[in-house]
Structures are given as structure tokens and as C-alpha cells.
Amino acid sequence: AQTVTQSQPEMSVQEAETVTLSCTYDTSESDYYLFWYKQPPSRQMILVIRQEAYKQQNATENRFSVNFQKAAKSFSLKISDSQLGDAAMYFCAYSSGGGADGLTFGKGTHLIIQP
Amino acid sequence: DTEVTQTPKHLVMGMTNKKSLKCEQHMGHRAMYWYKQKAKKPPELMFVYSYEKLSINESVPSRFSPECPNSSLLNLHLHALQPEDSALYLCASRGPGTASPYGYTFGSGTRLTVV
Numbered sequence: 001a002q003t004v005t006q007s008q009p010e011m012s013v014q015e016a017e018t019v020t021l022s023c024t025y026d027t028s029e030s031d032y033y034l035f036w037y038k039q040p041p042s043r044q045m046i047l048v049i050r051q052e053a054y055k056q057q058n059a060t061e062n063r064f065s066v067n068f069q070k071a072a073k074s075f076s077l078k079i080s081d082s083q084l085g086d087a088a089m090y091f092c093a094y095s096s097g098g099g100a101d102g103l104t105f106g107k108g109t110h111l112i113i114q115p
Numbered sequence: 116d117t118e119v120t121q122t123p124k125h126l127v128m129g130m131t132n133k134k135s136l137k138c139e140q141h142m143g144h145r146a147m148y149w150y151k152q153k154a155k156k157p158p159e160l161m162f163v164y165s166y167e168k169l170s171i172n173e174s175v176p177s178r179f180s181p182e183c184p185n186s187s188l189l190n191l192h193l194h195a196l197q198p199e200d201s202a203l204y205l206c207a208s209r210g211p212g213t214a215s216p217y218g219y220t221f222g223s224g225t226r227l228t229v230v
Contacts, residue, residue: 033218035218035219037221042223043203043223043224043226044221044223044224045158045205045207045221046221047218047219047220050218091157091158095209095219099146099209099219100146100163100165100170100171101160101163101171102148102150102160102163102171102207102219103148103158103160103207103219104160105157105158106157107156107157108155108156108157
């Protein structure tokens with residue numbers, strides 16, 4: 001079974017600074033996807049960024065980028081120029097290529113933005 | 116339309132009641148999922164539907180009964196629930212498409228309280 005581990009229950013960052021959220025995973029599959037989802041208090045689960053395992057290039061979406069280390073099974077999220085609206089729970093998630101088993105989530109990291 | 120719509124947003128029900136949660140998407144996604152999320156925890160997979168067929172039931176008690184009448188609609192029928200079933204119930208869909216290729220799109224959830 002796949003597992004996803006987020007070792008930082010809570011992180012705090014000053015507005016406009018950069019923060020990195022950690023995630024490691026374990027799988028024996030070769031075809032899979034990794035995701036970061038954001039869940040603000042409004043509870044909507046919002047896709048932040050995704051990475052296909054077969055792609056060596058790290059995904060980026062505006063201020064969000066990942067450091068995907070396939071051999072180390074590490075998938076960290078970097079948020080640059082942090083904004084107050086980035087405050088939320090961030091979940092790292094794994095999906096097999098076919099998606100038949102849905103998403104496996106880490107326990108989440110609560111991100112606090114200090115003004 | 117790039118959304119997953121869940122109704123109702125809030126539901127309070129007694130332990131002897133019968134109620135249903137509804138989830139709808141019009142993105143042409145052929146995989147749909149029910150997740151249960153307790154406070155400060157990650158979502159836990161309950162059911163997976165692929166092409167309107169139930170493909171995964173994660174040992175969910177029979178008081179939860181899923182139904183997929185067509186490719187756009189997913190229901191979760193509730194009967195004789197227990198107070199510990201109080202949680203946020205999230206619906207998600209997955210598939211290639213313009214919204215989020217190979218990503219999962221979540222609804223905003225139904226906050227269920229069992230009294």
C-alpha cells in the first residue's frame with residue numbers, strides 16, 4: 001500500500017517570505033502522480049500543483065513550485081512571496097496512474113502566514 | 116463547467132432519519148469518489164465509482180449506501196447513522212479534461228451532524 005508522510009504539522013512564515021513544506025511517500029509503482037492540495041477554512045479542497053512521476057522537470061505554478069526527488073521519494077512544495085490568502089491546511093497526496101484507488105493523503109501541514 | 120457541486124452544504128439528522136447527499140459534475144469525468152473527513156484529519160476514501168460501476172468500497176458500514184445513477188451524478192444515501200459519523204463528506208471526480216487533466220476536482224463538501 002502507498003503511504004504519504006508529512007512531518008510538519010504546522011508551519012509559520014512571514015508575509016512575502018518563502019516557505020517549504022515537506023512530503024515523502026512510499027510506493028512500488030512506476031506510474032503515479034503527486035499532488036499538493038490546499039484546504040482553507042472554507043473547506044474547499046483546491047489543487048495547487050501536480051507532478052507526473054515520469055517527468056523529471058519540477059512542476060511550477062506561479063508562486064508555487066515543487067522539488068521532486070524520485071529516488072528519494074520526496075515531494076516538497078515551495079511557496080514564494082507568501083500571501084495572507086495562502087493560509088490553509090496543505091495536503092500532499094498520491095495517486096496511482098490509473099487513479100483506481102483514489103487519492104492517498106498525508107496528514108497535512110497547517111500553514112500560518114504572519115502579517 | 117469546471118466544478119463539482121455538492122448539496123446540501125449542511126445537514127443535521129437524527130439517528131433514525133434517512134437522508135441523501137448529492138454530488139454532480141459536468142466535466143465528462145468517469146471516475147467519482149466519496150471521502151469522509153473528520154476535523155483536523157485528511158480525507159479518507161469511502162467509495163470509488165468508475166464508469167458508473169462501484170469499484171472500491173473501503174469497508175464502509177452498510178448504513179452508507181452509494182449510488183451512481185448516471186455519469187454526472189453520485190449520491191450517498193444515509194440511514195441509521197451514529198454520532199461518530201458526523202464529518203465533512205467530500206465528493207471528487209477525476210479524468211482527462213480541460214479542467215484538471217488527471218487531477219481530482221473536489222466539491223465543497225457536506226457538513227453532516229448526527230444528533
